[in-house]
Amino acid sequence: MAEISAKLVQELRQKTGAGMMDCKKALKETEGDIDQAIDWLRKKGIASAGKKSDRIAAEGLVDTYIQPDGQVGVLIEVNCQTDFVARNEAFKSLVKNLARQAATADSIESLLAQSYIEDSSVTVDEFIKQAIANLGENIQVRRFINFALAKDTPGVVDSYIHTGGRVGVLVQINSKTESAAGNEEFQALARNTAMQVAACPNVEYVSVDQIPAPVVQKEKDIEMGKDDLANKPENIKEKIVQGRIDKRLKEMTLLDQPYIRDQSISVEDLVKQVQAKVGEEIQVNRFVRYILGEGIEKQESNFAEEVAAQMGAK
Numbered sequence: 001m002a003e004i005s006a007k008l009v010q011e012l013r014q015k016t017g018a019g020m021m022d023c024k025k026a027l028k029e030t031e032g033d034i035d036q037a038i039d040w041l042r043k044k045g046i047a048s049a050g051k052k053s054d055r056i057a058a059e060g061l062v063d064t065y066i067q068p069d070g071q072v073g074v075l076i077e078v079n080c081q082t083d084f085v086a087r088n089e090a091f092k093s094l095v096k097n098l099a100r101q102a103a104t105a106d107s108i109e110s111l112l113a114q115s116y117i118e119d120s121s122v123t124v125d126e127f128i129k130q131a132i133a134n135l136g137e138n139i140q141v142r143r144f145i146n147f148a149l150a151k152d153t154p155g156v157v158d159s160y161i162h163t164g165g166r167v168g169v170l171v172q173i174n175s176k177t178e179s180a181a182g183n184e185e186f187q188a189l190a191r192n193t194a195m196q197v198a199a200c201p202n203v204e205y206v207s208v209d210q211i212p213a214p215v216v217q218k219e220k221d222i223e224m225g226k227d228d229l230a231n232k233p234e235n236i237k238e239k240i241v242q243g244r245i246d247k248r249l250k251e252m253t254l255l256d257q258p259y260i261r262d263q264s265i266s267v268e269d270l271v272k273q274v275q276a277k278v279g280e281e282i283q284v285n286r287f288v289r290y291i292l293g294e295g296i297e298k299q300e301s302n303f304a305e306e307v308a309a310q311m312g313a314k
Contacts (some may be wrong), residue, residue: 004028016041021112021125057138058293059086062168064159065099070181073157074102075170076144077290081137086165091139094131095165098124102144111141145288147172154181155285160194166292169197172285180278189274189282192259196267197287199260206284207255219248254284 004027012023012034018041026044030036057079065074078095085091097117101124105111112125119127132139147157147170155174161167171194175181197203205211223229223241232240250256255268262270267284275282 004032008032008034012037012041019112019125019129021109021123022129057081057140057142058296059083060139060142060292061086061092061095061165062161062290062292063095063099063165064161064168064170065096065103066157066159067103070156070158070187072103072146072148073159073170073172074099074144074146075159075168075288075290076102077142077168077292079138079140079142079293079296080135085135085137088135090131091135094128094139098141099144103146105144105146108141108144111144143290145170147286147288149174154178156181156187156190158187158190158194160191160198162195162198167198168290169194169287171197171287174283174285175278176280180280180282183278185274185277186282189271192261192270193254193267193284193287196257196260197254197289200254200257201289201291202251203254203257203289205253206286207253208249211249211252216245216249220245223248254287 004024008027009020009023012018012027013020015034016023016038018026022041022044023037026037026040027034030040059082060077060079062075062077064076067073076095076099078091078098080086080091098111101114101117102111105114112123112128114124116122116124116127122130128139128141149155149157149172153174154177155172157170157172159171160169162169171190173186173190173193175186180186220241223244224237229237229240255266255271257267259265259267259270265273271282271284
């Protein structure tokens with residue numbers, strides 16, 4: 001049969017609200033006949049579930065999965081519509097399973113195409129559709145990231161979840177040897193670093209030298225344009241701006257933050273202390289922080305008006 005076009009898949013999605021992979025499968029099963037594909041989706045119970053996909057999903061959970069050997073870690077955000085469903089054990093179980101499966105995925109599409117970890121007869125996408133029908137809310141895998149240590153690169157991947165799944169952090173820390181990576185002090189450093197990132201929402205980079213030049217230039221332009229410097233001689237202005245820029249850049253970097261468990265030292269000082277204990281160099285390689293629902297425009301509604309509208313009241 002002819003190849004199913006993206007345009008046809010999109011049309012079916014608009015008509016049914018079903019997921020992309022479901023629509024593609026329906027069109028393949030019906031040889032591209034869109035009316036038959038709609039019927040196929042309805043028979044599978046997918047179209048009715050899919051209609052919930054236009055509802056804003058800004059609640060949910062951020063969760064992690066760390067491989068037992070600490071070589072691979074995942075941070076994932078899965079959204080639903082209400083906190084009530086987010087606390088449901090079935091939803092929690094789904095999120096944990098998706099985090100485990102995301103360890104071998106390189107995109108949301110590839111994750112959805114996998115066989116579901118607890119029922120290989122269905123894909124992840126199909127299982128989520130079933131969950132939508134059972135729980136009565138839209139459910140979306142919004143994003144995930146996985147860290148994997150490169151071959152022959154000692155270290156550990158660790159994570160931290162805060163405020164009941166509303167904030168999550170994934171970190172990677174490297175050492176020179178496997179023995180150092182297995183040291184308790186090193187392991188504790190990884191966990192404490194993840195906690196530090198969770199506590200510092202303005203931190204975006206590990207160190208100042210990782211901040212891209214355009215970001216530094218933007219900060220400089222902002223400072224140079226401030227009114228309190230307008231009448232300053234150019235050489236004085238440059239010195240003032242440089243001082244402010246140095247302070248601002250440190251506010252954006254993890255290693256320059258006061259350590260949350262001992263404000264008298266910085267995170268960089270903490271790393272140096274652990275280095276001395278394990279006897280070799282340690283590098284905080286990278287981190288990612290997810291805050292549940294960040295950037296999603298939440299829909300505000302008046303409950304009384306909503307009920308009245310459903311009952312046809314004026």
